[in-house]
Amino acid sequence: MDNQPEICFVASEMYPFSKSGGLADVIGVLPLTMHKMGYKVCVITPLYGRILTANFRPRLVYEDLKVGYPWPETTTDVYRADFKGMPVYFLERGEYFDRRYYYCTYKGDYFDNCERFIFFCRAAISLMQAFETPPKIVHSHDWHAALVNPYLYYQRRFNPYWKNTSTVFSIHNLAFQGRFSVRLFWDCGLPYEAWNMNGVEYYDSFNLLKGGIAYADKITTVSPSYAEEIITPEFGCGLEGILQNRSSDLQGILNGSDYEIWDPSKDRFLEANYSYDDLYGKHLCKKDLLKLLNLSDKLLSRPVVGFIGRLRDQKGIDLLMELIPELVSLNVGVVVLGEGDSRYEIELMNMVESFMGHVAGIVGYTEEMAHIIQAGTDIFLMPSRYEPCGLTQMYSLRYGTPPVATAVGGLKDTIIPYPDEDATGFIFQQPLVLNFFDEIKNALNLYQDADAWKEMIIRGMRADFSWRRSAEEYIQLYENFGYDL
Ligand code: ADP
Ligand code: GLC
Numbered sequence: 001m002d003n004q005p006e007i008c009f010v011a012s013e014m015y016p017f018s019k020s021g022g023l024a025d026v027i028g029v030l031p032l033t034m035h036k037m038g039y040k041v042c043v044i045t046p047l048y049g050r051i052l053t054a055n056f057r058p059r060l061v062y063e064d065l066k067v068g069y070p071w072p073e074t075t076t077d078v079y080r081a082d083f084k085g086m087p088v089y090f091l092e093r094g095e096y097f098d099r100r101y102y103y104c105t106y107k108g109d110y111f112d113n114c115e116r117f118i119f120f121c122r123a124a125i126s127l128m129q130a131f132e133t134p135p136k137i138v139h140s141h142d143w144h145a146a147l148v149n150p151y152l153y154y155q156r157r158f159n160p161y162w163k164n165t166s167t168v169f170s171i172h173n174l175a176f177q178g179r180f181s182v183r184l185f186w187d188c189g190l191p192y193e194a195w196n197m198n199g200v201e202y203y204d205s206f207n208l209l210k211g212g213i214a215y216a217d218k219i220t221t222v223s224p225s226y227a228e229e230i231i232t233p234e235f236g237c238g239l240e241g242i243l244q245n246r247s248s249d250l251q252g253i254l255n256g257s258d259y260e261i262w263d264p265s266k267d268r269f270l271e272a273n274y275s276y277d278d279l280y281g282k283h284l285c286k287k288d289l290l291k292l293l294n295l296s297d298k299l300l301s302r303p304v305v306g307f308i309g310r311l312r313d314q315k316g317i318d319l320l321m322e323l324i325p326e327l328v329s330l331n332v333g334v335v336v337l338g339e340g341d342s343r344y345e346i347e348l349m350n351m352v353e354s355f356m357g358h359v360a361g362i363v364g365y366t367e368e369m370a371h372i373i374q375a376g377t378d379i380f381l382m383p384s385r386y387e388p389c390g391l392t393q394m395y396s397l398r399y400g401t402p403p404v405a406t407a408v409g410g411l412k413d414t415i416i417p418y419p420d421e422d423a424t425g426f427i428f429q430q431p432l433v434l435n436f437f438d439e440i441k442n443a444l445n446l447y448q449d450a451d452a453w454k455e456m457i458i459r460g461m462r463a464d465f466s467w468r469r470s471a472e473e474y475i476q477l478y479e480n481f482g483y484d485l
Helices: 022-036 049-053 113-130 142-146 148-158 208-215 224-229 240-245 280-292 297-301 317-329 342-354 367-376 392-398 409-414 433-448 450-462 467-479
Strands: 007-010 041-046 059-066 075-083 086-092 137-141 166-171 205-207 218-221 250-252 304-308 333-338 359-363 379-382 403-406 426-428
Touching: 007 022, 007 113, 022 041, 022 086, 022 137, 022 467, 041 113, 059 113, 075 113, 086 113, 113 142, 113 148, 137 142, 137 148, 137 467, 142 148, 142 166, 142 208, 148 166, 148 208, 166 208, 166 467, 205 208, 208 240, 218 224, 218 467, 224 250, 224 409, 280 297, 280 304, 280 367, 304 317, 304 367, 317 333, 317 342, 317 433, 333 342, 333 367, 342 359, 367 392, 379 392, 379 433, 392 403, 392 409, 392 450, 403 409, 403 433, 426 433, 433 450
Parallel strands: 007 041, 007 137, 041 086, 137 166, 166 218, 218 250, 304 333, 304 379, 333 359, 379 403, 403 426
Antiparallel strands: 059 075, 075 086
């Protein structure tokens, strides 16, 4: 087959084909960046039902490829698309992936998530084994793809096809581990010896993420600060022990920002485009946002704060909810886009009702609104309790919307905090309401000083988090195995 991939990404989401959060953004751009740099890269991902309905027709390349799980006879069909010249392989098994949501409904996780992603990992390996030559690097992401690592670890012992392949596992969020009953381990195809405290076992449960950490040759996470945090009990989500054991193989590589998609000078979702040397379009975007969300036009001359993200404790949405009445009393507009925990969704709707014209809330997931809010608000709020990297603050910097964020993970690594003379945003230490409010007030004060505010906006818009730098770091990591890629 032409263009044999040497680097295979295995991940459960890839923008624009599927997305529930930042993982999809990363898989939509990092491999492509490597491809553009001349490396032979491919992505392997599930064929979710919606991909075919989205008027997108990948080509069937393997029919009935044997997977052998959950039944010895189980197979997968594999479809291939060229995404801007890079091959993307979609693994098809309708019973598992043709569903309304990716991982859960409002009632909770799909009951068969473990089987779904065991199947995914085993099917990915079957596919790579069908290639003419084995890949040099298999780079898997998060708990859904984690089992690729123990499978390949054991395959390498007896299957010569795999003996020159190395594995890299990236943790995008340690809190999502994929923990299941031991029962599901028995027939997953790993040898019994993997069931131990240095393997996939975690207090009697089958922990897929832990399997990735235990068996990958190298482990990365998405910012240098998060790499330091996750070896501590405060941020380690119970896996700090094994991460400490593997700390010499653990590295933090900061994510980037996809400026093909997230750039106000060419963003097709915006009412007007703008750049740091001409900010007039941002004013028009704010006007458009206020109109679109039925917010008072008086807010045009007042600061409007924005939040985009999963409505979960991780993101500190509860801290913002508590502050909304205070912000309204300061005559500040508030715009929230998110979905997640139903109690926060309901609380948000109540806030909208109580503060009509001052607070707008959209419960749901719309890519277009995320762009419109980034451009149309003045200050971006990100009071996360932990943040492996965070992409939205990088987007907000580019959109001239200085962030107010907690001093954690990637937020610390991407925002230069006020009052530094190079400041691009605002950082507060502990995720507490009072700290958050104090920092928002600092931002509101600076906003009053039009010149100083504009300077901060311009510094943020000029900050460069392009993916090439991150891609080079990953390539270096791959080459350290001794490959000539
Ligand atoms: P996480 O991956 O933890 O959710 P990130 O900041 O890394 O956080 O990435 C979140 C991505 O998901 C961004 O592209 C953001 O714009 C998008 N996003 C989050 N919530 C929504 C939503 N409700 N509607 C549209 N896009 C959203
Ligand atoms: C996760 C993290 C987020 C990170 C994203 C992409 O979802 O929560 O901080 O930016 O993955 O790596």
